[in-house]
Amino acid sequence: MKLTLRIWRQSGATGRLVDYALDDLSPDMSFLEALDVLNERLITSGQEPVAFDHDCREGICGMCGLMINGMAHGPEKATTACQLHLRHFRDGDVVTVEPWRAEPFPVVRDLVVDRSAFDRIVAAGGYISVPAGSAPDAHATPVPKPDADTAFEAAACIGCGACVAACPNGSGMLFTAAKATHLGVLPQGQPERYSRARDMVAEHDALGFGGCTNTGECTSACPKGIPLTTIARLNADLLRAHTTRSDR
Amino acid sequence: MSTVPSVGDVDTIGLYRTTIGKKAVMAVTGVALLLYVVAHMVGNLTIFSGAEAIDGYGRWLREIGAVWPTRVALLVCVALHFVAAYQLTARARKARGRYEHRRRVQGSYAARTMRWGGVILALFVVYHLLDLTVGWLNPNGVPGEIHANVVADFQHWYVVLAYTVAVLALGFHIRHGVWSATQTLGVTTSRVIGLGVAVVVCAGFLSVPFAVFTGLVS
Numbered sequence: 001m002k003l004t005l006r007i008w009r010q011s012g013a014t015g016r017l018v019d020y021a022l023d024d025l026s027p028d029m030s031f032l033e034a035l036d037v038l039n040e041r042l043i044t045s046g047q048e049p050v051a052f053d054h055d056c057r058e059g060i061c062g063m064c065g066l067m068i069n070g071m072a073h074g075p076e077k078a079t080t081a082c083q084l085h086l087r088h089f090r091d092g093d094v095v096t097v098e099p100w101r102a103e104p105f106p107v108v109r110d111l112v113v114d115r116s117a118f119d120r121i122v123a124a125g126g127y128i129s130v131p132a133g134s135a136p137d138a139h140a141t142p143v144p145k146p147d148a149d150t151a152f153e154a155a156a157c158i159g160c161g162a163c164v165a166a167c168p169n170g171s172g173m174l175f176t177a178a179k180a181t182h183l184g185v186l187p188q189g190q191p192e193r194y195s196r197a198r199d200m201v202a203e204h205d206a207l208g209f210g211g212c213t214n215t216g217e218c219t220s221a222c223p224k225g226i227p228l229t230t231i232a233r234l235n236a237d238l239l240r241a242h243t244t245r246s247d248r
Numbered sequence: 249m250s251t252v253p254s255v256g257d258v259d260t261i262g263l264y265r266t267t268i269g270k271k272a273v274m275a276v277t278g279v280a281l282l283l284y285v286v287a288h289m290v291g292n293l294t295i296f297s298g299a300e301a302i303d304g305y306g307r308w309l310r311e312i313g314a315v316w317p318t319r320v321a322l323l324v325c326v327a328l329h330f331v332a333a334y335q336l337t338a339r340a341r342k343a344r345g346r347y348e349h350r351r352r353v354q355g356s357y358a359a360r361t362m363r364w365g366g367v368i369l370a371l372f373v374v375y376h377l378l379d380l381t382v383g384w385l386n387p388n389g390v391p392g393e394i395h396a397n398v399v400a401d402f403q404h405w406y407v408v409l410a411y412t413v414a415v416l417a418l419g420f421h422i423r424h425g426v427w428s429a430t431q432t433l434g435v436t437t438s439r440v441i442g443l444g445v446a447v448v449v450c451a452g453f454l455s456v457p458f459a460v461f462t463g464l465v466s
Contacts, residue, residue: 070351101345170343210343211267236434242263
């Protein structure tokens with residue numbers, strides 16, 4: 001099948017969209033494989049290949065992140081760019097490919113952005129402090145099944161950044177809320193529950209992310225379907241952290 | 249422990265410094281303004297009981313001394329609501345990415361128009377005060393003659409149109425605002441609640457101009 005990829009090329013401070021016509025594609029290829037085909041061609045002809053992030057290519061690592069036709073990870077629901085197949089496009093389509101764009105995610109080159117802002121949010125409180133030792137018995141701390149399910153749903157976040165890329169406010173609230181929920185509903189996460197919310201939100205804000213307006217763009221773009229209820233949970237924890245002295 | 253000044257147990261300044269704290273201020277002031285809007289809407293409906301009912305209701309509000317405390321409270325709420333919205337908007341403008349090609353995935357019309365919709369509502373409130381509170385822009389314009397002023401207003405299709413547009417803008421603002429406020433205060437409710445409140449408020453407010461325009465109230 002044929003596709004024209006209109007790709008953002010950037011090596012310095014600014015960039016531009018460049019058209020690449022590809023006519024030897026298979027509908028069974030993933031979107032990243034189409035970029036591979038393009039890059040082989042570019043390398044063979046002595047041109048600079050398109051830089052893009054990728055790793056596992058099975059939708060669980062969170063490395064690949066592309067704005068495809070104006071939608072984070074492309075048109076398919078709950079699908080990462082690496083799991084998006086070309087059969088979802090029509091033969092002859094022009095497909096625009098851009099990097100994530102947000103103030104805290106500077107473009108490094110072409111389609112690669114620096115997402116270390118997410119690492120800093122996690123470093124601010126997205127962890128549980130425990131004395132490490134041998135693994136405890138699996139049943140040593142009982143966890144109610146609904147709590148385990150809620151925590152697992154939030155823990156499915158792969159930190160790809162689609163929520164920020166899709167948000168009209170450039171907010172990282174869904175990511176922050178996923179981490180706070182994942183740890184905050186489990187018994188092991190209780191001692192630091194409110195300080196975690198306070199510290200992660202403070203870091204989120206300090207990094208220049210926008211505030212949440214509950215439009216829901218993030219959750220519909222999220223390849224893991226992290227629900228907006230996580231944001232309500234984070235809001236509740238943050239409010240409690242700032243209104244109850246003993247929880248600060 | 250936080251070192252910023254606190255009011256009792258509440259770390260007010262620390263909370264307001266966060267984006268969520270600013271949203272909480274918007275949520276609380278928004279709920280207060282919504283309660284006023286509902287009370288205002290219910291008060292308007294007294295016009296269906298005749299001229300004396302609504303004029304008497306107006307006199308009663310003054311007699312119990314409800315007018316000026318309410319005005320001050322509303323002004324404080326609007327100011328806080330606006331300042332927080334302005335700060336969050338400025339922040340969002342800086343944070344958001346600009347794409348060459350962008351398609352909206354979800355975001356309802358109500359959610360997308362919260363900011364400019366709010367500005368339009370503020371401008372409408374100025375007109376509304378000059379019309380039915382001060383009376384300068386009212387064809388009758390006699391303070392205290394609520395029924396006569398309202399009837400004089402809604403004889404004109406353009407006044408009915410202006411109020412209809414404003415009430416619909418209010419409905420959209422409430423529709424997303426109610427859901428967003430509850431979410432901000434830590435409870436996820438159904439979006440249907442916001443829609444229901446918006447429909448009731450719109451129907452209540454619009455019943456008066458249309459009743460006058462069609463001659464049902466005169």
